[in-house]
Amino acid sequence: MHTDLVTALDIGGTKIAGALVDGSGTLLVRAQRPTPARESGERVMEAVGEVLAELTASPLWGRASAVGIGSAGPVDASAGTVSPVNVPGWRDFPLVERVSRAAGGLPVELVGDGVAMTAAEHWLGAARGYDNALCMVVSTGVGGGLVLGGTLRPGPSGNAGHIGHISVDLDGDPCPCGSRGCVERIASGPNIARRALEGGWRPGQDGDASAAAVAVAARAGDAVAVASFERAAQALAAGIAATATLVEIDIAVIGGGVAGAGDVLFAPLRSALRRYATLSFVQQLTVTPAVMGNDAGLVGAAAAAFAARAGADGAVPVQV
Template sequence: MYAALDIGGTKIAGALIDDAGVILTRAELPTPARESVSRLTGTVDAVIDRLAAHPAWGTVRGMGIASAGPVDTAHGTVSPVNIPAWRAFPLVECVRAHPMLFDGIDPVLIGDAVAVAAAEQWRGAAQGVANALCMVVSTGVGGGYVLNGKLHPGPSGNAGHVGHISVAMDGPPCACGARGCVESYASGTAIARHAVQAGWVPREGEAATAAAVAAAARVGDARALAAYDRSARALAAAIAGSATLLEIEVAVIGGGVAQAGDVLFTPLRRHLHSFAVLDFARDVTVRPAALARDAGLVGAAAAARVRMTEQGSVYVSG
């Protein structure tokens, strides 16, 4: 059994997950993102407390933590953009100090988008694929790579930040400080903003969200379709760039924006043919993610499982 945490700007979730990647029990609390360090760490502790109350806690032999980034896996610290109180915060040390954590369990830190890649490789759409890019397209755009059959988080754990690849030198400014980033075109926020700027208006009582734009696109609204086409073109450029640099075979797309289905995937595949033109890159395929809400948790458990395998040992508590 593995314990897993998934820490984001809106929720802190935890789970106990078995060696087949199946979630046995789950706990979740809202993230007090704008509150103090002590309030945040108290929420993490409360989620672990809920997991520790389950009878299977005694069989936990590893623990993984997926966190919004940037992360520094070498030092066990996190600096999530949307959690201001945590800057170079020693999250691994904090979790390791929890009184219910058994001796011998050393938590593994992984970025949240890299965790999605780990989950999709273990149980999802990237199973059996040697080289893949797994992307999360939601409020932001993140990603993680599987290369030569192994997760590739990079030295600091931040490899795969495809949302901050520039696809237009003179493009709009991005929150990261650069211009023309994929995220500034392809995120759910960008899709809704572009549709509104083009004159699209949500139905009365409906918020201007990417999901609302997708609903309008399904019934043929030209402005909504154009917003998704713009997003798909930026994503296609990033995928083609990854295929050209790393010879990825598959790109897995998940996150809230991917729930638009063919509204996103049809133009994405069309644009990909225009960008991935070299012989060794043109066969890259696009797949929707198989895991949804719990991908971060499953990926965190996968990271812990890999560490246990590499160590060649099995720790059983109790």
């Protein structure tokens, strides 16, 4: 019998979300649990199991033919393991094997959360219709993924496109990854806020010292806040230009909480990109906000599963 659904899991440090998804990207059945991120690895897996149990109880479950997982990273798709920075109980955790067992032996496709977001934006979002795209999540960290030649390219381990750890400041601040001057060390939300505070910006009466609060101050004309976003935009532009020069992308899509700053980020980003993306084949590069929002992880995990299933059975791949 033709099966037309996949199961999608979006696993992060805050929540574990699941859905049954059809070939048009519609989320037909949803389930969600908080991530017990500070508890044992087995307890985290129990929460994943509860989400899957809710989905398997649906009358539609029988039509699901594969599972796609978008997980916080690092992930190792070749080994089927995950080691999310913000879930310390999972180190080289055999997630693919455990999920397949809990899902009755269905095949499982694992990608990093940046790659999942990329798959979603290319299938149904801001990168739809573009054959060559870089999609980025700029939030607590900075991640990303690549579509090249019309196909999602997660790489052997599922981490290709991880632009957050390209070094754009050769002698810059040490990054927790071990390198220096990484895009993430400059452009992530916490680092935008840190730089503003170091420059003398102060939160309002509510005490909100987040990047979103810095964005509000920048919109109001606070020079230190503006400068912190300009520095973040410069780092993003350098990373995007390097990627475009290396693999020839047509569009860069930026999502995540920091993208919510709007023109405070995108105006200096587009300006900086003109200074870095100078060769003829990268000058027409488009930069645009992501549109898939909170469902990007689930839709992208589903897209990865559909693409893997299509490759396995010779069917026409879903456009991802």
